[in-house]
Amino acid sequence: METQNQFKFFIVDDDVFCANVYEQYLTTLDYKDITTYSNGTDCLNNLHLNPDIIFLDHNMEDITGFEVLKKIKRYNPNIYVVMISGQENMKTAIDALKYGAFDYVIKGKDVCEKIGEVINKIIRVKEELAKSNPGIIKRLLSIF
Numbered sequence: 213m214e215t216q217n218q219f220k221f222f223i224v225d226d227d228v229f230c231a232n233v234y235e236q237y238l239t240t241l242d243y244k245d246i247t248t249y250s251n252g253t254d255c256l257n258n259l260h261l262n263p264d265i266i267f268l269d270h271n272m273e274d275i276t277g278f279e280v281l282k283k284i285k286r287y288n289p290n291i292y293v294v295m296i297s298g299q300e301n302m303k304t305a306i307d308a309l310k311y312g313a314f315d316y317v318i319k320g321k322d323v324c325e326k327i328g329e330v331i332n333k334i335i336r337v338k339e340e341l342a343k344s345n346p347g348i349i350k351r352l353l354s355i356f
Contacts (some may be wrong), residue, residue, distance in 0.1 A: 221267065223247070223249070224249045225296070226251055226270035230319065278308070297319060
């Protein structure tokens with residue numbers, strides 16, 4: 213069974229206020245391994261730190277969230293990437309999922325609640341994967 217503190221989080225958002233809100237919320241959920249980046253390039257340069265979950269802003273100055281998402285998935289397709297955006301555009305959400313995002317969260321007053329729900333979904337997915345085929349998980353992990 214996964215425990216909360218086993219997750220390593222990256223928060224990638226050029227809006228420092230939003231990044232701090234997400235970080236504080238994760239801290240209140242008793243997560244401790246949280247790193248924030250103000251741009252996609254810094255996130256990509258630190259993927260060797262092996263984050264489990266990345267909360268990624270869609271609209272950033274240096275490189276778009278979609279480009280960062282694609283590069284993260286090429287680096288390690290097992291990283292759970294959650295795209296966060298102020299855009300309620302359905303095409304943007306569909307494209308995020310098409311490029312490999314685990315989920316798409318729209319910024320708003322309930323964004324933290326949505327982040328908590330996504331983390332719970334990830335926990336359930338990991339538990340189901342471990343239950344359904346524990347042998348394959350061990351084999352995959354032994355490759356790395």
